[in-house]
Amino acid sequence: MKFIIRWAINTVALYVAIYLLHNYIHLESTPASIIWLALIFGLVNAILRPPFKALSCLLIILTLGLFTLVINTLLFALTGWIGSQWHIGFTLAQPWFWSAFLGSLVTTVISGVLNGILRDERTHKAHH
Secondary structure (H helix, E strand, O other), X not given: OHHHXXXXXXXXXXXXXXXXXXXXXXXXXXXXXXXXXXXXXXXXXXXXXXXXXXXXXXXXHHOOOOHHHHHHHHHHHHHHHHHHHOOOOEEEOOOHHHHHHHHHHHHHHHHHHHHHHHHHHHHHHHHO
């Protein structure tokens, strides 16, 4: 159940990012393909985020956590590229790094808000 909730949150977050940033992020397929793109996004983050963070631990500490934004940006761009291999991804406007940065920022904020709402809902139900 946790997996499905995370997948749904990623789907909504990616949809919002692509919708809001349509001048920077161009979906290559139908909006329904975002469901599959969200699965890729979740897998990329689950598999690659831990080693990236471990390898860049010193940079993360030296930048007071800001290097995490670079990691998020690269993982977001990689998600679009992998999706593009199956014609369900997105392309980034040039300069690609800033487009991916904006996309990862929006995705992070939206998923954080949704996780917070769902966490509050679960906590509220647990107390009653």
